[in-house]
Each structure stands twice: as structure tokens, then as C-alpha cells.
Amino acid sequence: MLGYDISWAAFNIIEVMSASKFTFKRIGYLAASQSFHEGTDVIMLTTNQIRKDLSSPSQYDTGVALTGLSCFVTPDLARDLANDIMTLMSHTKPYIRKKAVLIMYKVFLKYPESLRPAFPRLKEKLEDPDPGVQSAAVNVICELARRNPKNYLSLAPLFFKLMTSSTNNWVLIKIIKLFGALTPLEPRLGKKLIEPLTNLIHSTSAMSLLYECVNTVIAVLISLSSGMPNHSASIQLCVQKLRILIEDSDQNLKYLGLLAMSKILKTHPKSVQSHKDLILQCLDDKDESIRLRALDLLYGMVSKKNLMEIVKKLMTHVDKAEGTTYRDELLTKIIDICSQSNYQYITNFEWYISILVELTRLEGTRHGHLIAAQMLDVAIRVKAIRKFAVSQMSALLDSAHLLASSTQRNGICEVLYAAAWICGEFSEHLQ
Amino acid sequence: MIQAILVFNNHGKPRLVRFYQRFPEEIQQQIVRETFHLVLKRDDNICNFLEGGSLIGGSDYKLIYRHYATLYFVFCVDSSESELGILDLIQVFVETLDKCFENVCELDLIFHMDKVHYILQEVVMGGMVLETNMNEIVAQIEAQNRLEKSEDQVLA
Secondary structure (H helix, E strand, O other), rough: OOOOOOOHHHHHHHHEEEEEEEHHHHHHHHHHHHHOOOHHHHHHHHHHHHHHHHHHOOOOHHHHHHHHHHOOOOOOHHHHHHHHHHHHHOOHHHHHHHHHHHHHHHHHOOHHHHHHHHHHHHHHHHHOOOOOOOHHHHHHHHHHHHHHHHHHHHHHHHHHHHHHOOOOHHHHHHHHHHHHHHHHOOOOHHHHHHHHHHHHHHHHOOOOHHHHHHHHHHHHHOOOOOOOOHHHHHHOOOOOHHHHHHHOOHHHHHHHHHHHHHHHHHHHHHHHHHOOHHHHHHHOOOOOHHHHHHHHHHHHHOOOOOOOHHHHHHHHHHHHHOHHHHHHHHHHHHHHHHHHHHHHHOOOHHHHHHHHHHHHHHHHHHHHHHHHHHHHHHHOOHHHHHHHHHHHHHHHOOOHHHHOOOOHHHHHHHHHHHHHHHHHHHHHHOO | EEEEEEEEOOOOOOOEEEEEEOOOOOHHHHHHHHHHHHHHOOOOOOOEEEEOOOOOOOOOOOOEEEEEEEEEEEEEEEOOOOOHHHHHHHHHHHHHHHHHOOOOOHHHHHHOOOHHHHHHHHOOOOOOOOOHHHHHHHHHHHHHHHEEEEEEEOOO
């Protein structure tokens, strides 16, 4: 733990592991789990010892061996012990069954050929009477399915049944997350899921479950090709619930709510529009991660009417912003918002040019080239604006020596280049 | 899956380090230091989720942490775990420690490092969550403690 290598003690650790007293055995396995790895030469000596412990009458000996093994299993160990662990999955004690099921995942990772024979038994465990074993089986199958979703689509009906019957939140969360990963592959599954998920959203009091349900509903709605009328109700429900999350005083819930909203934004921007005021409020939050998330959301919220107001708010933030990364982020965002969809939302280009000039006066920005590119773009494409642009640019060039200091030089250079170019190209407007 | 569980104090000294994937010792220490620096910068009233930490691998991983008095409990998890669920799990782990040690404090973690590991082994195994019910965990720990005591009648 403190960073000192103890591989020289590997053989001694094995000796302790083979002690008959539980106390010592436990200590041996703990040391092994912290230090053994695939490169440890003596690890093959442990195979027989582990096999003995796995078939020991004392459940705690077996338990400690399973736990230790999960940390240092190698392909050889996995191959040799897979059968023993498979038999343990049907042990009388649920404590052992639980551990055996969980360790099968590690065994599968190291020795993939063991998956085929073990799979039927693993499926059986999904219906095990003990909830702990059931949840372990769900855990393992969900992990396997994330790696390779196609092979597990056939299990979807079984999971569906579990989802509607289980009350254990952890199991529900895992299954719902799994469905979220499966829906892109099977749109019909998505359609069937909407109803039970909406029921869960209405009935649950656990925030974690609510959040996962909302997330999966969003994933389902994104994968369904076109929005049918009843789906807009689901979107509205999600947005409503997310609003509750964002309004909560708990920062974590706010963060997650904003994260999920941005997923909805990509496909259903209109639904998010009505919550503009809330998002703008989040911009004022003390927490930087929340501010960054709110910034991401603003993208979909602008319209011709509110663009100027939003940018004005962002500019006040730019003045207040302490760290330069946040400030740069704001700057890129302002430019992104203004220039999106071919300047669709800008009604007054003169105002935009003056904003760009104001942004130039910022200290130490890394995005000088962005501002420069924007100025050039607008000046070239909007003929009517050229006179105003040129007057602004010449003013900028005149005051350049006042603005330039060593920190600003990097950002300012690009802009001055653009300013000079504009003045030269449209010199007919120069006084 | 949980990639790593780290517990360190306000000065960055590791009190519990458990990796569920093999890293050489120097890299392990580097990860602990890097995580400490990331987590130290966070104020107490902002959210408990962090993305970052290049060493611990990939954009799929998040750091979920909780700060209790002098200790930071940090779980490095991938996207298959529910963030709020893991926050709850950290709480369950700390409450279990409290129950097993009676008003746990940092000194307990320093002097009874093995016991802390045994408790953690009942909660998370091989990077996956084994048990989330505190009473169940405590029952198993106490049963094992009784077994140890009965073996050591001579030494007890």
C-alpha cells in the first residue's frame, strides 16, 4: 500500500495461505490479493491450495479463497479452477453462491472458453431464491452484456420479468442500465419499455432509480426513429422530472439533471426551451462543473429574441470569471452560440462585431484565432456591415499599443492580423 | 465495475488502497497522488463526481468521492455503475466501519488495516458490488470474528 514491492515474500505468503487456522489463512489471502499478479512466478503453486480451500467444509475458508482469488486470478488459474467454481455456484449456502457467481466474471475475462459451459447455470441463478445471489447474477450478466450486447438480446424477456417483479433498487438500476445499452440494437424492445419505465418513474422515491429510468427513457426515445404523439408525453415527463432534480439544493442531483437534459437537447431541443430561466440560474452557481454543464445546455436554448440577453449575461460572467480555463470556455461558447446555424439568430451584426471587439480586450485568452476568424467571416459575408466593421477595426489598431502587454500578445496578434486585413480589403470605407 | 477504491487523509497519505486491476507499484502511488490533488481542489459544497485522472484509464471512468472529517473515500468507477448508487455505497461502507469499530476514526484505519480490508471484502469483490445491506455485511464480519476467536482460545 505504501508503495513498496513485496514480491520477494511471495513464497512465504503461499505458506501462510496454506495454514489450517482461519486467522492465518485470511491474512495470507489478503497479502496475496494485494501483491500477486500474472507475473508472479510462484502463483501456480497456489492452484492446489485454492482447490482444497474451495472444497473446505467451512464456508468462511471457501469465502476467503474466493475473495482472494478474484484479485489475482490468471488465465492458468482460471482454466484449472473454473469447474470447481461452477460447482460452487450451486452450493447450499447463499454466501458462497453469491461469491462464486461474482468471481465467474473474472474467470470469464481471463479464460473466455469457460463462459459457454457456465452460462446455463448462471442463468439459473437469476431466479435464485436468495436476493443477494440474484443480484450478483444480474451484475455479472449486465457486465457481460455491456461488452457484447448482441449475444444477450435473447435474455431481454427474462430481464423484463425481473424488472417488473423485483423491488431491490440495485438490481433494478442494473437492469435498467442494461436495457439502455440494448435498445439501440432492438427498437421494438424500446417500445415495450416505455410503459413500465414511466410507471417506475411515477412510483419510485429513490433518486438514483429515478435518474436511471429517465436516462434510459431518453435513450429509448433517441433510438426510436420518429416521435409518435404519445412519446412527446414521455419526453415532457422526463423533462419535468429533470427539472425537479435541477431545482434540488443537492449539487449532485443538479449535476446529474443537467447531464441528462443535455442528452435530451440533442434530439428534442424544443422540449428544453421552456426551462431556459432555470438553466440561466444555474449559470450563477458556485460550482464550476454545474456552470459548465449549464453552458452546454444554452446551445439549444437560444432564439432570435433571447440571444442578445443571453450573451449579455455571459459577458458579465466573463468579467467575473476567475480562472482562465473557465473564461476561455465561456468565450468559445459565446462564439459558438452566436455563429451556430450560419448566424441564424443574429439580427444585428453591428452588435456582434462590437461584442467581438469587447472579447478582444480580454486578458490572456487562447482563442484569439477564433475571434479573428469570426471577424473575417462576418466582414466578408455581410456587405452592409463593412463600414462599421472597418471603423471598429481601425479603432482597434489605433489602440493596439495600449492593449498589448506580454500576456495578451498571443491572443491579440491574431485579431490584429484580422483587423488589418479587413481595413486593407475594404479600404474604401476608411476615413 | 469498480476499478479502484482509495482512502486517504487530508494530507494525501493513503489509508486504504485497493486496485481491482493490476498496476505496478509506482503507478499505484502516482494514481494515489494524482487523485489526491484532483480531490483536494474541490470545495465541500460542490458535486461529488469528477471526471479526470488520466492514469486510471480512459474517458469511461469517473471518480466518485466523499469527504468525511479528515478522510477522503474515492471510488473510481466506469459507466456501468450508477453514480448515486455508488455514493450510497460509500455511505454504507463508512457506516459499516463505524458499526464494527464503534465510532471509527482515522487511527482505527491506521492500526487495524487488515480489519478494514476484511470489511471491504464483504462489500466489493473483484470490482463488483457484493452486498449493499449493512446488517448483512456486519453479520458476516461478526461470524468470521467469532470463528477467529474460537480458534485462538489459547492466544485470546
